[in-house]
Amino acid sequence: MRDLWAMPVTLSDFEASAHATLAADVFAYLEGGAEGELSLRQNRASFGRIGVLPRLLADCAGGHTRTTISGQPAAHPIIVAPMAFQRLFHSEGETATAMAAAAQDAVMVVSCQTSTAPEDIATIPGRRWFQLYMQADHDSTMTLVNRAVDCGAEALVVTLDAPINGLRDREVAAGFVLPDGVRPVMLDPLPQPPRPQLQDGQSVVFDGMMVFAPTWVDLTRLIADSPVPVIIKGCLRAADARRFVDAGVAGIIVSNHGGRVLDTVPAPVTQLAAVVQAVGQDVPVYLDGGIRRGSDVFKALALGAEAVLVGRPVMHGLIVDGARGASQVLRRLRDELEVTMALCGCATVEDITPDMITAFGGDPISESDS
């Protein structure tokens, strides 16, 4: 365990400290984006184009970050994003992340590619959602759903922006492969779909991989059969968002998968207002991608998000000091949000209205590009 005084302070301090200890190939897996990583960089840079516009002399005594997430009371609007294979980063993996989330009263989204059994994660108290990749057959999908729900998942987060893997060149160049002992433990027991036999001239992508990719039909069936609400993750288009609401989803996460799947898709924060407008008050909208400061959380809330999800920084905390490090990262982000709220004259998250932000400079300014 680290000496508390030697603990990094800001999320970028945690990032630097994590990188100093991580093997190069695992680092490439964690940090890498798709292809030229333009979306990855935009995720950060886009927050640097938004400024905050303080409201002076507001009475903020007794203020707080309490809010509602998906209809349930929450201490703050910061959620742990689903991330695969957390045992790559710490021997206690997802269990340590669950402890950190519980310590900070944060909702945790457990990845479909968890490297820790959901039954083990369930031994830690706390609110949890389960991120689902729909499988080639509905029975396998429902096996995952039922196991997750039995382990306490109160909602599904169905990721739709990665029907096939993106081309993560940095990761491939670094030669990353899953080490022995780190496995997608929920997916391993499922039957493997048959491999389509490709004829001459057929496409590996369209006639191979995309044959099993989910469609609207599959989502509609899942919504009908799921015992818990279905939130979708990976939406960037306002028109899609409306259609998701009409199909019966319980929430929408505006996300580009942390820039890891398709390069040159826009930063989610640039699409948030349009999605919120399309959805209205019908379901909550969430945002992830590039959140590294409490002021970023503030900006997302001003644009209409109910809460944000944070990915890589939680893993940086995990790498630095297990559950305690991840907990520190979440605490710091919340502290920064509180300071931003107080200095902007917002006593509660309801006070973080669209007029609290403004354009900031012509060029993107960000602390860190990754």
Ligand SMILES: Cc1cc2nc3c(=O)[nH]c(=O)nc-3n(C[C@H](O)[C@H](O)[C@H](O)COP(=O)(O)O)c2cc1C
């Ligand atoms: C190492 C890693 C693994 C991830 N695994 C998943 C996953 O299994 N399912 C998923 O929906 N998103 C996954 N994501 C994407 C995150 O949920 C989230 O969208 C993204 O990390 C947010 O951006 P940020 O890292 O800048 O906060 C992963 C991201 C990282 C960095």
